[in-house]
Amino acid sequence: MLPGRSFAPSEIIRILAQRGWLIVLPFALGLSASPFLARQIAKQYRSETLIMVVPQRVPDTYVKSTVTAKMEDRLPSISSLILSRSRLERTIMDFNLYPGIRAQRTMDDVVERMRDDIEVKLEGQESFRVSYVSSDPAIARDVTSRLASLFIDENLRDRETLADQTNRFLESQVDEAKSRLVEHEKKLEEYRKKYAGELPTQLESNLQSIRNTQLQLQATTEAINRARERRLLVERQIADERTLPIEATVPLVQNAAAAVPLTVAQQLETARAQLEQARRRYTPEHPDVRSLERSVRELEAKAKQEEQARAKEDPNAPVATNSLSPAQLAREKHLRDLQAELEVVDHQLGVYDEEEKRLKQSMSDYQGKVDAVPTRESELVELTRDYGTLQAAYTTLLSKREDSKIAADLERRQIGEQFRIVDQASLPQKPYNQSKRLVVTAAGAVAGLVIGLLLAVVVEVRDSSLKREEDVVRVLSLPVLALVPMIASKQERRRRQLGGIAANVAAAVALLGSMAILVVWRLHS
Numbered sequence: 041m042l043p044g045r046s047f048a049p050s051e052i053i054r055i056l057a058q059r060g061w062l063i064v065l066p067f068a069l070g071l072s073a074s075p076f077l078a079r080q081i082a083k084q085y086r087s088e089t090l091i092m093v094v095p096q097r098v099p100d101t102y103v104k105s106t107v108t109a110k111m112e113d114r115l116p117s118i119s120s121l122i123l124s125r126s127r128l129e130r131t132i133m134d135f136n137l138y139p140g141i142r143a144q145r146t147m148d149d150v151v152e153r154m155r156d157d158i159e160v161k162l163e164g165q166e167s168f169r170v171s172y173v174s175s176d177p178a179i180a181r182d183v184t185s186r187l188a189s190l191f192i193d194e195n196l197r198d199r200e201t202l203a204d205q206t207n208r209f210l211e212s213q214v215d216e217a218k219s220r221l222v223e224h225e226k227k228l229e230e231y232r233k234k235y236a237g238e239l240p241t242q243l244e245s246n247l248q249s250i251r252n253t254q255l256q257l258q259a260t261t262e263a264i265n266r267a268r269e270r271r272l273l274v275e276r277q278i279a280d281e282r283t284l285p286i287e288a289t290v291p292l293v294q295n296a297a298a299a300v301p302l303t304v305a306q307q308l309e310t311a312r313a314q315l316e317q318a319r320r321r322y323t324p325e326h327p328d329v330r331s332l333e334r335s336v337r338e339l340e341a342k343a344k345q346e347e348q349a350r351a352k353e354d355p356n357a358p359v360a361t362n363s364l365s366p367a368q369l370a371r372e373k374h375l376r377d378l379q380a381e382l383e384v385v386d387h388q389l390g391v392y393d394e395e396e397k398r399l400k401q402s403m404s405d406y407q408g409k410v411d412a413v414p415t416r417e418s419e420l421v422e423l424t425r426d427y428g429t430l431q432a433a434y435t436t437l438l439s440k441r442e443d444s445k446i447a448a449d450l451e452r453r454q455i456g457e458q459f460r461i462v463d464q465a466s467l468p469q470k471p472y473n474q475s476k477r478l479v480v481t482a483a484g485a486v487a488g489l490v491i492g493l494l495l496a497v498v499v500e501v502r503d504s505s506l507k508r509e510e511d512v513v514r515v516l517s518l519p520v521l522a523l524v525p526m527i528a529s530k531q532e533r534r535r536r537q538l539g540g541i542a543a544n545v546a547a548a549v550a551l552l553g554s555m556a557i558l559v560v561w562r563l564h565s
Contacts, residue, residue, distance in 0.1 A: 066491040085176065085471055087466055089184050089188045091170060110165070121194055122191060137154065138150050157173040172187060177469075182465075184465035200448070214441050224423075235412070253406065260399060264389065264392040267328075271382060271386065307380045311336050318332050327395070328388070335387050
């Protein structure tokens with residue numbers, strides 16, 4: 041190359057016109073080689089299907105779903121399960137995929153290749169697209185359909201599994217909460233049994249019992265006072281009767297006895313008379329009436345025992361008799377009546393005393409229970425501190441468990457959220473990588489063109505001849521006086537012309553041939 045040489049536009053046009061064939065030949069060769077390069081890239085057909093998320097058919101206000109994760113959060117986990125080795129290996133064997141690769145490589149490599157050919161793409165929040173690439177359009181469609189069904193089945197299984205796991209978890213929590221609640225209730229029950237009558241809830245009944253006992257004690261005290269007054273009256277009557285003068289009589293007693301003792305029958309008769317008088321004066325619930333009724337029952341039992349004992353004795357035994365005057369007999373009878381009445385009064389006093397002791401003891405017991413209420417109240421507060429929380433937690437868990445059972449049944453019946461195929465896997469009509477193959481074709485022609493330009497540049501750079509006046513001035517720094525044209529013979533000019541024509545014809549033929557090859561390839565592809 042001449043030093044300091046520059047390429048003006050006219051110079052570039054001259055070079056292209058002179059060395060055009062050198063550029064066209066590599067371009068034609070690259071263009072004709074493009075179909076052969078594109079043939080190395082196999083046709084790949086992509087089939088895809090669109091799957092949409094259909095919400096559950098029962099409103100959320102009636103049944104709350106236990107699967108709350110969004111579709112975009114669950115899709116990666118479902119995809120990982122479907123793209124697992126076991127699932128893909130079964131699909132590969134069912135459709136006899138990648139026979140060439142299986143013959144040369146391991147199954148792990150084949151599975152990895154299939155993962156590369158599968159694409160799961162999320163479209164919005166309610167749908168996603170599944171696609172598969174294969175050299176056979178029918179296989180691409182069938183495998184895509186299989187993948188879509190796997191997604192649908194796995195979604196149903198995954199939701200059902202999640203619902204069952206939630207249900208089992210809530211079951212265990214309910215059982216645990218119930219056991220703790222029952223244990224706490226047993227403690228409360230044992231405490232209530234141990235301190236029955238001293239609980240805060242029984243305070244009012246204890247106070248009412250104290251008031252009732254006080255009334256009964258007051259009535260018993262009044263009855264005791266009346267009985268004591270009657271006893272004093274009877275004792276005074278007995279003393280007065282014994283001090284009265286009577287006619288002297290000589291008692292003719294077989295077994296000499298100074299006084300005749302009061303029999304049980306006489307005591308029973310006197311008690312019955314007093315009971316009859318008391319019933320006329322008082323109500324049946326009056327303490328005097330009840331006391332006389334008990335006395336009559338006891339004397340009746342005693343009289344019955346004496347009769348049974350007398351029946352066992354000898355009926356011919358002598359019986360003691362008294363022979364008294366009528367005045368003495370009347371006096372003795374009156375004394376016996378008074379003595380019987382005194383005994384009845386003493387018996388009543390004993391009964392009243394026992395009743396008074398019982399009522400006082402009962403009132404003391406009730407008062408002790410009332411006094412123990414503040415202590416029991418503080419102990420109950422400590423025992424029931426966590427009971428309300430446990431009961432509320434158990435009720436909440438029980439409600440959630442029932443809701444979870446309904447949600448699990450909803451998933452098992454397949455009326456919950458589901459995946460539904462919107463666009464079925466289609467049969468692809470043309471390779472999806474056709475654009476790539478066209479790029480390879482264009483790349484061959486561009487490469488040939490670049491090579492041609494490089495060759496033309498190299499040839500021009502290596503040419504060191506002086507063709508213009510400017511070249512002489514620039515290289516030799518001498519003024520040009522005259523230009524002497526190249527004198528060539530006719531044969532040399534003709535040979536030069538034929539050579540240029542041949543080169544141009546060859547370039548044109550090569551270009552036309554490469555274009556024909558390209559057209560035939562496109563028609564057959």
